[in-house]
Amino acid sequence: MPEPTHYKSGRPIPYDNPFELFAWVFMRISGIVLLFMAIGHLVIMHLINSIDTINYQFVVQRWATPFWRIYDGIMLFLALLHGFNGLRTILDDYLRPGMWKKWCTFLLYAFSLILLVGGAWVIITFKPK
Amino acid sequence: MKVELKIQRYNPETDAQPHFENYSVEAEPTDRVLDALLQVKGLLDGSLTLRKSCAHGICGSDGMRINGRNLLACKVLIRNLQQPIVVEPMKGFKIIKDLVVDMEAFFEKYRSVKPYLIQNEAAPQKERPQSPQERERFDDTTKCILCACCTTACPSFWSDPDYVGPAAIVQAHRFIQDSRDQGGEERLDILGDREGVWRCRTIFNCVEACPRDIDVTAAIGEVKRKLLFRKI
Ligand code: SF4
Numbered sequence: 001m002p003e004p005t006h007y008k009s010g011r012p013i014p015y016d017n018p019f020e021l022f023a024w025v026f027m028r029i030s031g032i033v034l035l036f037m038a039i040g041h042l043v044i045m046h047l048i049n050s051i052d053t054i055n056y057q058f059v060v061q062r063w064a065t066p067f068w069r070i071y072d073g074i075m076l077f078l079a080l081l082h083g084f085n086g087l088r089t090i091l092d093d094y095l096r097p098g099m100w101k102k103w104c105t106f107l108l109y110a111f112s113l114i115l116l117v118g119g120a121w122v123i124i125t126f127k128p129k
Numbered sequence: 130m131k132v133e134l135k136i137q138r139y140n141p142e143t144d145a146q147p148h149f150e151n152y153s154v155e156a157e158p159t160d161r162v163l164d165a166l167l168q169v170k171g172l173l174d175g176s177l178t179l180r181k182s183c184a185h186g187i188c189g190s191d192g193m194r195i196n197g198r199n200l201l202a203c204k205v206l207i208r209n210l211q212q213p214i215v216v217e218p219m220k221g222f223k224i225i226k227d228l229v230v231d232m233e234a235f236f237e238k239y240r241s242v243k244p245y246l247i248q249n250e251a252a253p254q255k256e257r258p259q260s261p262q263e264r265e266r267f268d269d270t271t272k273c274i275l276c277a278c279c280t281t282a283c284p285s286f287w288s289d290p291d292y293v294g295p296a297a298i299v300q301a302h303r304f305i306q307d308s309r310d311q312g313g314e315e316r317l318d319i320l321g322d323r324e325g326v327w328r329c330r331t332i333f334n335c336v337e338a339c340p341r342d343i344d345v346t347a348a349i350g351e352v353k354r355k356l357l358f359r360k361i
């Protein structure tokens with residue numbers, strides 16, 4: 001008897017799709033890394049400095065060193081993708097399959113991509129005036 | 130002692146919707162819910178439909194929702210429950226009649242994880258030896274009686290009927306962890322997808338529901354780890 005390839009519901013029986021595995025691992029690793037990076041960010045921006053004194057000049061100085069650009073870049077990517085994947089999971093869990101779900105998912109992907117590209121663009125191309 | 134029961138009834142031939150009906154029977158506090166249900170069936174309304182077989186928590190056929198929790202009716206004592214005792218079929222499956230649900234989808238997923246020994250080598254002269262430590266690794270998951278209490282208590286399953294469900298993962302775990310079995314990779318392929326173990330959000334409802342006290346979420350966690358470590 002040949003092995004069935006589909007469930008009776010019509011859904012194919014899965015065959016090793018590592019995407020969700022990577023997403024799962026990414027959530028855990030990025031979560032831990034973000035915890036430390038966000039605490040670092042918080043200490044620098046709110047305890048050592050104050051948001052009252054942070055201005056354009058502060059950013060210019062900070063981003064003069066590649067270290068802080070990379071730090072902020074990593075944080076941007078991890079935080080955005082972490083949040084994106086969390087929302088993707090929530091949509092997947094709570095919305096029934098259909099047009100509404102497709103649209104919400106599309107909007108989420110589009111919005112996240114715009115933020116990611118925009119943020120990366122600024123970090124990479126920023127030059128002080 | 131008087132026992133008040135509120136049972137969900139549904140006859141697809143005459144009812145548009147399931148509805149509740151109240152019954153009152155005599156039983157001992159140390160009787161089980163199953164005894165009360167059988168009293169209803171025997172003395173008050175012979176049309177009440179339910180599954181049961183062993184009546185001793187072994188066959189797994191009388192899983193149902195009792196006071197909002199998935200339990201085996203033959204394993205829960207009346208004195209441990211608040212009255213009226215609300216009895217409903219398990220959630221997430223089509224109701225065939227009253228407390229009997231269509232479990233075909235459940236067993237289809239069970240079969241899909243290949244719950245049998247896979248061995249490509251010729252059978253040895255005697256047995257395939259296994260050390261006590263090797264046996265210990267899947268001891269917990271051998272206890273499963275396929276009652277579906279876990280799967281039908283799982284919010285991930287309620288929202289996604291395609292999710293393979295904790296029971297099938299428990300069964301897969303039993304063979305994946307068995308040193309005599311060679312089908313682990315095939316099973317991991319099946320579980321390593323969105324509707325496999327990754328749909329599990331570690332909500333622990335399954336652990337709470339399991340009448341065999343299987344640490345279901347731990348078994349799922351072990352399968353997740355296996356999937357991870359075979360990739361790296
Ligand atoms: S731990 Fe996983 S399988 Fe168990 S109830 Fe929660 S989501 Fe379902």
Ligand code: SF4
Binds near residue numbers: 189276277279340341
């Ligand atoms: S794991 Fe427990 S609750 Fe789930 S089917 Fe097996 S015995 Fe029933």
Ligand code: FES
Binds near residue numbers: 181184186192202
């Ligand atoms: S009747 Fe067999 S488990 Fe309850």
